[in-house]
Amino acid sequence: MAIDQSLDARLIVPLPHLPPVPDTLTSIVGLRAACATAGIKASGKPDIALLVADEPIAAAAEVPAEKGLAFEYFEGAVDKLADMASLTPVRTGTSAKPDLAVAGARKERYALRFRGFVRAPRSGVYVFYLGSDDGSRFAIAGRDLIVNDGAHGVSEEKGEIALAQGWHPVEITYFQVTGPMNLSLAWRGPGFPKSSLPASVFEH
Numbered sequence: 001m002a003i004d005q006s007l008d009a010r011l012i013v014p015l016p017h018l019p020p021v022p023d024t025l026t027s028i029v030g031l032r033a034a035c036a037t038a039g040i041k042a043s044g045k046p047d048i049a050l051l052v053a054d055e056p057i058a059a060a061a062e063v064p065a066e067k068g069l070a071f072e073y074f075e076g077a078v079d080k081l082a083d084m085a086s087l088t089p090v091r092t093g094t095s096a097k098p099d100l101a102v103a104g105a106r107k108e109r110y111a112l113r114f115r116g117f118v119r120a121p122r123s124g125v126y127v128f129y130l131g132s133d134d135g136s137r138f139a140i141a142g143r144d145l146i147v148n149d150g151a152h153g154v155s156e157e158k159g160e161i162a163l164a165q166g167w168h169p170v171e172i173t174y175f176q177v178t179g180p181m182n183l184s185l186a187w188r189g190p191g192f193p194k195s196s197l198p199a200s201v202f203e204h
């Protein structure tokens, strides 16, 4: 079969010499390849990923009932995610989506944790993108998919996971040290390009 999807969605790459794999592509494995022409060395990072069949993570059996995500708001000096372990929430509430606005007027030395479920509209491979200033982490289905730890300016990291259609538990953790602050969560998945997660896919 042909491999017809790349991580950046630009390449269409027939690879006729690969061993046969099932037609249902639901997961990404670690194989990456680079292209080179005879006599010309490939430059830059390889950017082709092979998708092969894997069992997507089953959806949660318990269906959430409330719109949005539950959040906890912390105040204190946090330079890395582990520092949050010593803090207790100053305030809790519900947010339509991950949003720094729940911190209110405070502009530095605070942290947030959002918890709830995200709904995968179809079974397949999802790529999540987490951008933050300063540190952040995105966990889904009980695993840390993206860890963007430490004090830093805006930087975006991504992670890939195969999900079954339905609700999956998520946790987004964030902290702001000083200066500029930012938090963004996006995804792309079966049949749709990179985009922000709408509030309609969150419940808790």
Ligand SMILES: [Ca+2]
Binding pocket: 133, 134, 152, 176, 177, 178, 179, 180, 181
């Ligand atoms: Ca900052």
